[in-house]
Amino acid sequence: MSKGQPFEKPFTFDRTIRLLISVLAIGGSLYFLYLLKDVLLPFLIAWLIAYMLNPIVRFFQRKLRLAHSLAVILTLLSVVGVITLLGFILVPLIENEIWQINDLIATYDLTSVSNSRGIPVNVADIISRYIDYKEIQNSLSKDNIVELVQYLSPAVETLFSNTISFLFGLTVVFIILLYIIFILLDYDKINELWRFLIPPKYRSIVGRITLDVESSMNKYFRHQAFICLILACLYAAGFQIIGLPLAIMFGIIVGLVHMVPYLQVITFPPAILLCWLRASQTDDSFWVMIGLVALVYVIVQCIMDLFLVPRIMGKAMGLNPAIILLSLSVWGSLLGIVGMIIAIPLTTLLLSYYKEFIASAEKLQAAEALQRDIPFKEDRN
Numbered sequence: 001m002s003k004g005q006p007f008e009k010p011f012t013f014d015r016t017i018r019l020l021i022s023v024l025a026i027g028g029s030l031y032f033l034y035l036l037k038d039v040l041l042p043f044l045i046a047w048l049i050a051y052m053l054n055p056i057v058r059f060f061q062r063k064l065r066l067a068h069s070l071a072v073i074l075t076l077l078s079v080v081g082v083i084t085l086l087g088f089i090l091v092p093l094i095e096n097e098i099w100q101i102n103d104l105i106a107t108y109d110l111t112s113v114s115n116s117r118g119i120p121v122n123v124a125d126i127i128s129r130y131i132d133y134k135e136i137q138n139s140l141s142k143d144n145i146v147e148l149v150q151y152l153s154p155a156v157e158t159l160f161s162n163t164i165s166f167l168f169g170l171t172v173v174f175i176i177l178l179y180i181i182f183i184l185l186d187y188d189k190i191n192e193l194w195r196f197l198i199p200p201k202y203r204s205i206v207g208r209i210t211l212d213v214e215s216s217m218n219k220y221f222r223h224q225a226f227i228c229l230i231l232a233c234l235y236a237a238g239f240q241i242i243g244l245p246l247a248i249m250f251g252i253i254v255g256l257v258h259m260v261p262y263l264q265v266i267t268f269p270p271a272i273l274l275c276w277l278r279a280s281q282t283d284d285s286f287w288v289m290i291g292l293v294a295l296v297y298v299i300v301q302c303i304m305d306l307f308l309v310p311r312i313m314g315k316a317m318g319l320n321p322a323i324i325l326l327s328l329s330v331w332g333s334l335l336g337i338v339g340m341i342i343a344i345p346l347t348t349l350l351l352s353y354y355k356e357f358i359a360s361a362e363k364l365q366a367a368e369a370l371q372r373d374i375p376f377k378e379d380r381n
Contacts, residue, residue, distance in 0.1 A: 034334070042172055046179030048342070052222055053079065053180070054187050072184045094249045101245050101277065205356055212352040220345050223312045224259060230308060231255035231300060238296035242289070245274050258304075260340045261324050264297075323347065 033040065053075055060071040183190065198206050232255025239247035250270065257263045275289035327347040331339035 037334070042176045043179055044342070046176045047183055048221065049176075050180050050183040050187065052225060053184060055222065057184060057187070069185060072181065075184070076181070090248065090252075094246075097246045097249060205360065209349070209352050209356055212348070227304065227308050227312055228256050228258045231258055231304060234300045234303065235296065238300060239293070242292040242296065243278060243284075244271075244289070244293060245277050250274065260328065261344070262328075263340070 056075045056078070057068070057071045060066055060074050061068060064071070064074075066074065195203060195207070232252045234251075235254045236248045236251025239251045244250065250267075254264060254267045257267060271293050272290065275286060275293055278284060278289050279286040324344065324347075327343040328340050331343035331346060333339070
């Protein structure tokens with residue numbers, strides 16, 4: 001058998017049993033994690049949030065020379081304050097946009113739709129057949145805001161339909177907040193202690209893999225979140241300039257869905273519907289509105305690809321688009337939307353581990369080959 005060929009060692013009974021036990025242990029561990037996914041999910045969400053907030057904690061520690069616990073408290077208060085301030089600013093604007101949509105629907109008359117307003121008759125027929133605009137109008141009234149939520153999201157209606165589900169949801173949120181606080185308080189200790197759980201034989205390999213994963217996580221979560229905030233502002237401004245209804249709210253949604261690669265395609269149908277609403281109440285052509293919306297998408301995408309990603313994220317994560325789509329499907333089916341968010345770094349982790357494993361195996365084979373060659377050369381001499 002050639003030197004570089006794998007599985008050079010004979011498969012003895014002892015080695016076969018060990019290999020079988022290892023495979024069963026790995027499979028059992030994965031199945032056990034799958035069974036506990038509902039329990040581990042709040043911890044995972046809290047860890048991701050704590051991971052993104054930790055640089056702010058370090059900033060307060062370094063600049064204000066605060067104790068770690070005080071820096072954590074100040075960070076949490078700052079985040080709550082920023083969210084509250086954004087709520088005071090954005091909620092009235094979004095509320096005003098919703099009432100404007102309500103007025104558009106209230107004055108809309110199906111019989112007035114024609115090609116003179118730029119809306120193709122077949123498009124108007126499809127929209128009128130599948131969308132009950134009067135029901136949407138009633139849902140948009142202030143007296144029926146609960147019905148609006150139920151109309152748009154049956155999952156929300158199911159979640160809050162009874163007291164037990166509501167209390168359970170509050171409990172999960174409270175547990176996540178506790179996790180965030182405890183993880184932030186002991187963030188450095190957790191990073192150090194987990195290394196001692198690794199056998200000394202594998203610490204160097206695991207350490208190198210961890211550095212690769214940390215770099216990928218920095219790029220994807222912290223930097224991508226910052227990029228998404230910029231994109232949300234750009235989309236909101238662009239849609240506001242072209243006069244698209246619900247410009248601010250829709251722009252924020254389009255920007256934030258960029259956290260998951262290629263997920264922005266799900267915003268195309270709502271964009272077309274908003275273009276139809278705009279064209280139905282003005283003299284603007286439906287196709288002109290479609291073109292303007294497409295122009296906003298293209299311009300923002302160019303800004304992201306040419307400026308934001310190279311300057312903020314640096315090099316790409318090196319994953320083929322087909323691998324990205326496959327990882328999104330696999331992790332999304334296992335963990336839902338959270339799985340789709342963490343799909344890229346987890347896939348990077350697995351690929352990094354696989355590359356490290358291959359490199360270690362090649363080094364081991366080279367060392368064994370060298371040891372076999374040395375006695376042969378000594379015998380010849």
